[in-house]
Amino acid sequence: MRAIGIGVGVPFSQPTGLxxxxxxxxxxxxASITDATEKKxxxxxxxxxxxxxxxxxxxxxYSKFHAVYMISPTSLAAAIINAVNTGTYDGTAVNSPGFNDxxxxxxxxxxxxxxxxNAVSEAAAINNFSFGWRNSVVDSFTRNPMGxxxxxxxxxxxxxxxxxxxxxxSTFQEVTASAPQVGVGIVTKLAxxxxxxxxxxVLIAAGTAATTGFFSxxxxxxxxxxNGAASGLKIGGQKHNFFWMAEGLTANEVxxxxxxxxxxxxxxxxxxx
Numbered sequence: 638m639r640a641i642g643i644g645v646g647v648p649f650s651q652p653t654g655l656x657x658x659x660x661x662x663x664x665x666x667x668a669s670i671t672d673a674t675e676k677k678x679x680x681x682x683x684x685x686x687x688x689x690x691x692x693x694x695x696x697x698x699y700s701k702f703h704a705v706y707m708i709s710p711t712s713l714a715a716a717i718i719n720a721v722n723t724g725t726y727d728g729t730a731v732n733s734p735g736f737n738d739x740x741x742x743x744x745x746x747x748x749x750x751x752x753x754x755n756a757v758s759e760a761a762a763i764n765n766f767s768f769g770w771r772n773s774v775v776d777s778f779t780r781n782p783m784g785x786x787x788x789x790x791x792x793x794x795x796x797x798x799x800x801x802x803x804x805x806x807s808t809f810q811e812v813t814a815s816a817p818q819v820g821v822g823i824v825t826k827l828a829x830x831x832x833x834x835x836x837x838x839v840l841i842a843a844g845t846a847a848t849t850g851f852f853s854x855x856x857x858x859x860x861x862x863x864n865g866a867a868s869g870l871k872i873g874g875q876k877h878n879f880f881w882m883a884e885g886l887t888a889n890e891v892x893x894x895x896x897x898x899x900x901x902x903x904x905x906x907x908x909x910x
Contacts, residue, residue, distance in 0.1 A: 664707075668709055674907065678901050681904070692896040698890045701885075703882045703883055705721045730750055742875055743870045749867050754855060754856050763851060767824060772819060773819055782880075785852050821837055823836075825886045831843075
């Protein structure tokens with residue numbers, strides 16, 4: 638993990654008399670989270686994305702989020718609750734995903750999470766949209782971390798050791814990847830045809846292409862919803878432990894989201910993810 642702002646990337650001390658952010662408390666209550674270390678990490682993430690924490694730029698972009706899945710180590714049920722709007726777009730586990738402190742996986746290649754989030758139903762803006770994920774364990778297999786598509790309508794995939802493929806709407810970019818890496822992937826679109834893809838805040842893909850529209854299907858995690866069927870499910874050791882969908886993020890917001898997710902991941906369990 639790269640060195641960033643004061644306090645970021647440094648393990649927390651144990652919480653004493655923690656004053657919870659109101660939105661963080663709503664998520665903690667909905668997910669039945671009681672562990673003090675986890676609660677402090679959750680609280681810090683909410684402060685970080687509201688510009689009240691210790692990210693590099695201290696931008697406030699909390700209002701941009703549509704759904705956030707923090708993949709709580711408490712339980713699978715807690716892991717797939719939408720942290721920023723509990724009870725709306727909570728995930729549904731299909732075929733028993735694997736779950737442990739490090740995150741979730743496809744349980745041998747058939748399991749995934751249906752977020753119940755549909756970009757068309759949400760009236761999401763094609764030219765103002767982003768999504769992202771964090772993986773904690775990597776290997777060399779092809780897989781889709783998340784997506785919903787009918788060609789390349791809303792799509793993210795990585796082929797480790799060969800390339801990253803990143804897309805929103807019909808804008809689709811590929812870039813050579815030097816080696817598998819743990820970290821945060823972000824795809825963001827802020828203008829017609831323009832797309833940027835980041836890994837650990839490094840810009841790895843940028844380009845323009847014609848824009849059509851979103852596929853009217855729920856976004857899946859651990860794979861892609863391809864015309865209503867799960868595809869690209871990872872078979873192997875791949876673990877993911879954070880996902881989200883939001884309005885488009887600026888470069889500074891991408892950096893701060895990377896900071897916030899990595900700080901959460903470092904501190905949510907003893908020893909970090």
